[in-house]
Amino acid sequence: xxxxxxxxxxxxxxxxxxxxxxxxxxxxxxxxxxxxxxxxxxxxxxxxxxxxxxxxxxxxxxxxxxxxxxxxxxxxxxxxxxxxxxxxxxxxxxxxxxxxxxxxxxxxxxxxxxxxxxxxxxxxxxxxxxxxxxxxxxxxxxxxxxxxxxxxxxxxxxxxxxxxxxxxxxxxxxxxxxxxxxxxxxxxxxxxxxxxxxxxxxxxxxxxxxxxxxxxxxxxxxxxxxxxxxxxxxxxxxxxxxxxxxxxxxx
Amino acid sequence: xxxxxxxxxxxxxxxxxxxxxxxxxxxxxxxxxxxxxxxxxxxxxxxxxxxxxxxxxxxxxxxxxxxxxxxxxxxxxxxxxxxxxxxxxxxxxxxxxxxxxxxxxxxxxxxxxxxxxxxxxxxxxxxxxxxxxxxxxxxxxxxxxxxxxxxxxxxxxxxxxxxxxxxxxxxxxxxxxxxxxxxx
Numbered sequence: 001x002x003x004x005x006x007x008x009x010x011x012x013x014x015x016x017x018x019x020x021x022x023x024x025x026x027x028x029x030x031x032x033x034x035x036x037x038x039x040x041x042x043x044x045x046x047x048x049x050x051x052x053x054x055x056x057x058x059x060x061x062x063x064x065x066x067x068x069x070x071x072x073x074x075x076x077x078x079x080x081x082x083x084x085x086x087x088x089x090x091x092x093x094x095x096x097x098x099x100x101x102x103x104x105x106x107x108x109x110x111x112x113x114x115x116x117x118x119x120x121x122x123x124x125x126x127x128x129x130x131x132x133x134x135x136x137x138x139x140x141x142x143x144x145x146x147x148x149x150x151x152x153x154x155x156x157x158x159x160x161x162x163x164x165x166x167x168x169x170x171x172x173x174x175x176x177x178x179x180x181x182x183x184x185x186x187x188x189x190x191x192x193x194x195x196x197x198x199x200x201x202x203x204x205x206x207x208x209x210x211x212x213x214x215x216x217x218x219x220x221x222x223x224x225x226x227x228x229x230x231x232x233x234x235x236x237x238x239x240x241x242x243x244x245x246x247x248x249x250x251x
Numbered sequence: 252x253x254x255x256x257x258x259x260x261x262x263x264x265x266x267x268x269x270x271x272x273x274x275x276x277x278x279x280x281x282x283x284x285x286x287x288x289x290x291x292x293x294x295x296x297x298x299x300x301x302x303x304x305x306x307x308x309x310x311x312x313x314x315x316x317x318x319x320x321x322x323x324x325x326x327x328x329x330x331x332x333x334x335x336x337x338x339x340x341x342x343x344x345x346x347x348x349x350x351x352x353x354x355x356x357x358x359x360x361x362x363x364x365x366x367x368x369x370x371x372x373x374x375x376x377x378x379x380x381x382x383x384x385x386x387x388x389x390x391x392x393x394x395x396x397x398x399x400x401x402x403x404x405x406x407x408x409x410x411x412x413x414x415x416x417x418x419x420x421x422x423x424x425x426x427x428x429x430x431x432x433x434x435x
Binding site for chain 2: 063069
């Protein structure tokens, strides 16, 4: 694999992207679709974390919640309110789907901030599947619920008639660019932050620079904590916005 | 596969200090895509089922129950407040009654005392009046007595003076003269 190309040359060696390499957990074979890799491990940990928070944390069913239960309720209320406010009351039936996306991204992002961990959401394969799932859901749902009226999304009836075909093309392009931006925004943000931290960490090998490097890593880490949540939030709220187009296509 | 990703990964490779063998972006290593996608779908399905089967109904139930409890508690508090207001009204009423009762008792007692006082005063007045009348009578008697004595003394003195002058006078003429003089 590519990572084995790096030799130990002494001095400054940067491997900022090595942390993203997908490798088998057991042994050194090629990566088949069924191979248990670090992706499997960290997604499994994310599922476990969600299980611990949402199921084990709420097992008391307390009227006055424990700490973990109140975090679970907070997450529930946060996403529920977002769906209700952005997409509308009739979109509440999609809440489990959106909540699944949100919880997965939040857990993957934060688990990725643990040193030596693997960040599943830094891979375009993962975010592209998430974004495409949203895109396909929205498109299919739009046509199923509204029929051909869904195309009204591209026909801006408030614009002058002469402009409408041009606007329709622009709208169409922007519609198909959505999944791309949706996917690259998340993976790009997460990947960039992690890579920058790794680069700073590489500088720490020089004794004179290392204090600055450690400070920089600390600052970047703080920023990354923010980014981890904000990107999950952005992904989720954009999902809600796109879903709103499917439910209420009128411009 | 490294050659496919070579172009896109050149920047990253430069950073790594290796231009010859591609360090590449592992993100663009398409051979791992199927693996990631499979495990992602497995994870998402697992999360979806955990959430929809267990977690979300439970949290929703807890939230609904809490909302219900809060509503009930507020209603109960409202009821208690109403009761407290009633109790306060009753208390105020009792207080007012007690005050009125006290005022009545005070007035009654005052009237009684006044009546007793009046009776005592009247009795005392009567006694005083009786005593005064008695005293007046005594004084009148004494005065009467004094008048009679004056008449007697005048008659005797007149008789003595007349006899001393060597004349004889009858008692009747003297007493008539004295009576005329005393009257005048």
